[in-house]
Amino acid sequence: MVSVFMSSSAARGPIIDFAASESCLEINGLSLAYGDKPALRDLTLRVPRQRVTAFIGPSGCGKSTLLRAFNRLHDLNEEVVRCGEIRLEGQDIHAPEVEVAELRRRVGMVFQAPNPFPMSIYDNVAFGLRLQGELRRRQMDDSVEWALRSAALWEEVKDRLRTSAWALSGGQQQRLVIARTLAVQPEVLLLDEPASALDPISTLKIEELIGNLKSRLSLVLVTHNMQQAARVSDFTAFLEQGELVEYGPTQTLFTHPRLARTENYITGRMT
């Protein structure tokens, strides 16, 4: 059941809340700085399970930083200072017993520029599966086919699985990267501007794919494209200068934003 509460700061608008039982990710008082430069300020929000949640906001507001925090991509950056917690299905992702490789299997990530490995289409998809342990040939074939079908790419590549992934178009490469991520059965898929380097038809395919995937996993999408956020997401969080300004059902946020700051951004009065 979705409810609404007032955040502690009167300057912020009502922020949607989900019960822990319907959230995959729970972020509590998360602040993050690069050295002495704050990027996220005291963020508290829950990301619903099996829905598409979009993060929007002006350039530099912290969208990618937040997304990367969900699978601990900041771990290697010694400059990063963090406080607050992130829970995945109730478990603190920074707890000592958490294995980062397993966290990244459960929380997959796709970046703006398609980044297939310099190997065949088949081997790209099999890559993560092989890291998890050897499968029998038949099982591997089935898993690769399943992942490519899940990423709506199978029909286009089934006759050339052994050719280089780099021979695919940009849009196909991005769907291949999604297939590679899906192959290891993540629970959450993080998408950082996944279509911003693609043409309109490839973009549409990615958007359709996002809509289809939410029946089986939770998706978090960072996008600069307001139409895209409105088309594909169920919930939208608006960030500004590292703060969560407004968070609500996408349709409500785009048609009846509660705060002038949100309205100014979504109507293009502020970029």
Ligand SMILES: Nc1ncnc2c1ncn2[C@@H]1O[C@H](COP(=O)(O)OP(=O)(O)OP(=O)(O)O)[C@@H](O)[C@H]1O
């Ligand atoms: N590796 C880094 N080292 C230092 N500062 C960083 C680093 N990555 C991001 N920042 C800074 O943190 C702030 C948030 O950046 P972030 O990339 O998360 O914003 P964003 O909303 O995703 O921006 P954009 O929409 O332009 O991609 C910015 O001020 C940025 O300059």
